[in-house]
Amino acid sequence: MVTQPQPDCLVVGSGIAGVCAALFIQQGGARVAIVDPDEPGMGASFGNAGIVVNTKTKPVFAGLTARTLFAMLRDPASPLNVRWSQFLGLSPWFLKMLANANPRDVRRITDALGNLCRSGEEIYRELWRDAGMGDLVRARGSLALNLTEEERDRDWDGPLAAFRAAGVPMERVGPADIRALAPVAPRYAAGVYSPDFQHTTSPKDFVATLFRLFVAQGGLSVRTRVDGVQVRDGKAVGLQTAHGVVPGGSVVLAAGVGTAKLAAGLGEAVPHQAVGGYHVMLGAPGIVLETPLLPLDFRFAITPMRDGIRLAGTYEFGGAARPPTQAKIDDMLRHVATVLPGIDNRATSTWRGFRSYLPDALPVIGASRTVERLHYLFGLSSSGMINSAAAGRALAKMWHGAAPDFDMSPYAIERFH
Numbered sequence: 001m002v003t004q005p006q007p008d009c010l011v012v013g014s015g016i017a018g019v020c021a022a023l024f025i026q027q028g029g030a031r032v033a034i035v036d037p038d039e040p041g042m043g044a045s046f047g048n049a050g051i052v053v054n055t056k057t058k059p060v061f062a063g064l065t066a067r068t069l070f071a072m073l074r075d076p077a078s079p080l081n082v083r084w085s086q087f088l089g090l091s092p093w094f095l096k097m098l099a100n101a102n103p104r105d106v107r108r109i110t111d112a113l114g115n116l117c118r119s120g121e122e123i124y125r126e127l128w129r130d131a132g133m134g135d136l137v138r139a140r141g142s143l144a145l146n147l148t149e150e151e152r153d154r155d156w157d158g159p160l161a162a163f164r165a166a167g168v169p170m171e172r173v174g175p176a177d178i179r180a181l182a183p184v185a186p187r188y189a190a191g192v193y194s195p196d197f198q199h200t201t202s203p204k205d206f207v208a209t210l211f212r213l214f215v216a217q218g219g220l221s222v223r224t225r226v227d228g229v230q231v232r233d234g235k236a237v238g239l240q241t242a243h244g245v246v247p248g249g250s251v252v253l254a255a256g257v258g259t260a261k262l263a264a265g266l267g268e269a270v271p272h273q274a275v276g277g278y279h280v281m282l283g284a285p286g287i288v289l290e291t292p293l294l295p296l297d298f299r300f301a302i303t304p305m306r307d308g309i310r311l312a313g314t315y316e317f318g319g320a321a322r323p324p325t326q327a328k329i330d331d332m333l334r335h336v337a338t339v340l341p342g343i344d345n346r347a348t349s350t351w352r353g354f355r356s357y358l359p360d361a362l363p364v365i366g367a368s369r370t371v372e373r374l375h376y377l378f379g380l381s382s383s384g385m386i387n388s389a390a391a392g393r394a395l396a397k398m399w400h401g402a403a404p405d406f407d408m409s410p411y412a413i414e415r416f417h
Ligand SMILES: Cc1cc2nc3c(=O)[nH]c(=O)nc-3n(C[C@H](O)[C@H](O)[C@H](O)COP(=O)(O)OP(=O)(O)OC[C@H]3O[C@@H](n4cnc5c(N)ncnc54)[C@H](O)[C@@H]3O)c2cc1C
Pocket: 012, 013, 014, 015, 016, 017, 018, 035, 036, 037, 038, 039, 040, 041, 042, 043, 044, 045, 046, 047, 048, 049, 050, 051, 052, 224, 225, 226, 227, 254, 255, 256, 257, 258, 259, 276, 277, 278, 279, 312, 313, 314, 353, 354, 355, 356, 377, 378, 379, 380, 381, 382, 383, 384, 385, 386, 387
């Protein structure tokens, strides 16, 4: 329990978002405590595909229409699935998401995501050096795979031109380049190589290493569940926890999918979804892979990690209260054998976790509307490992009353009220 002196800031959540926010608030001279019942990096930050630098994030729903969304949800081979018993309850949220899928909103959202991801590497680099990240991060790019050149050019022509115009290096590659990068099956005849991707070989240790830096610099850790924010005279003055009240000078809610419930308790309900995703580890794959792959005929990530090869992906709506679906794991295992011939696709471990999603795929970064000295950092959707560096630093600047590096209005919680 925190006793004396009281922290200036209590950050709820020890995932990548909470740890980054805590580090940057601490760097400004504040005394910070992270509050979480779990050890660092056990939520979505544990099980993701490990991409930590990527300069070209786009919302996953770009270009979807009600018809194509419905077709994807019905197709068991699609990466997007829904528990049908939940579909009616989810439809208002899907409609809100589709309202953002038109070209104008996709451009607006891509720009706002770009402000976060483009500066990520530079911001992370200093933290990695101070934390001693070592070979937990590898700069091996990423290779998206298409079956044919026509398919690749149809999928990528517009986006490639836009990304090149934004200074993002991406290269069309053919069969020889593909085989030089990875032992991929000949049926993939075309691809796009993104040299600026970097990945971590252990997302859990990536977060834990940053957390150790936070503690080494005087950061505090409180291992308990938060049930609410203690508010006095309109100001956040502490946390109600499973072990009593933890007092603090301010609060940052960065609890991933746990945040929306805490926000609703403060009169700031947002249209939030916990979107399930799966991974499966191949501990003894029997092949050598250096470059992360994304086969676009199935859309899951294949990432080389310290303990083997990780297959990660799928978007499952409405499953938060249900047990995991083994079929998702089986689909990835079956498909990887068609991507990497000769791979030993026996699973050594499996995992399901939840992304925190708002219908515009943008995070909430910023001050509460209803409570003073309270900030939010959640809704990092499919790119929290990539975007938490810039998001955490931007939040810290707001916390310290400094000017942020870019326009923060797209991330304000006001957009839902
Ligand atoms: C299959 C899959 C693949 C992905 N691949 C990538 C990728 O390659 N690159 C990328 O950038 N992103 C990826 N993501 C997304 C990324 O994992 C998330 O955006 C990111 O981890 C979110 O971090 P977070 O800190 O917000 O949440 P989390 O990591 O979920 O952490 C939230 C923390 O809050 C704590 N908490 C919750 N409620 C409470 C409470 N009431 N009291 C106290 N503590 C609480 C939890 O215990 C947890 O430790 C992927 C996600 C999935 C599911």
